[in-house]
Amino acid sequence: MKTYKSKIDWWLGLLLLYPIFLGISSIIEGDWMGYLVIVSCLLFIFFISKSTRYIITKDELIVKCMFIVNERIEISKIKKIEKTNSVLSSPALSLDRIAIKFNKFDEVYISPKEKQAFVDDLVKINPAIEIKL
Template identity: 30%
Template sequence: MKFESKKDILFSIIIIGLNTFLIGILIFGLIDGTMKSQGYIPMIIILAVVWLLFWLYFGTSYKLSKEDGLVYKSGPFRGKIGTDRITEIVKGKTLWVGFRPATSRKGLIVKYDKFNELYISPKTNESFIEKILELNSKIKITA
């Protein structure tokens, strides 16, 4: 089952605001002529950053299956964790440090192996937890 990532208003404002600022710099530089005189390298870098930020924003999703376990995609970052490796899921918290293939606050902290954590933000935490418990009922859910 596939779960799209929830889009938080704070994250949306940051991504759209930053991309608007970068595109504004690019347009101003093209109109002013400074981009052409400095070459195309700054233009390519700005467009690459804008593209990466939009890819992270629109390309974040999660998939649960019996064969692969939890598969996450967030732009170029991808990975999978077997459901048998997951020990605990903390609901409604935000992980501010560590790996976060997420686009929202108040998501799920997935604890796996001995000390590893992954922060995700499916659209509905409850349906994600319900589905993952079908795959592995031994997972501890805490709030």
């Protein structure tokens, strides 16, 4: 079993930090709710960055985000892996993504930090995967 972390875009961090700045302005104005906003945002950022990962077992790709298994994909059913910059909602913290196409019409967008090693590990298990990176 091998685990890959999600790549994280710098702009996503800035986007997630925006509510913290709102919390700071509330604190400056004397509102204690600002502390709650800051702590909640920091916890969310921490959990999402630490929990988004992709696990390759001997026969499955497991996609996890926020401690929930979003997808279990049989590696033997993966047809194609291709580069994408899709902005569709997905368990990926970067727009530098790959689309994993499996079964007949299913696909998932992910952003492993070590993309080439990730793809190589999948191809070792299923050499029939078509790669378009």
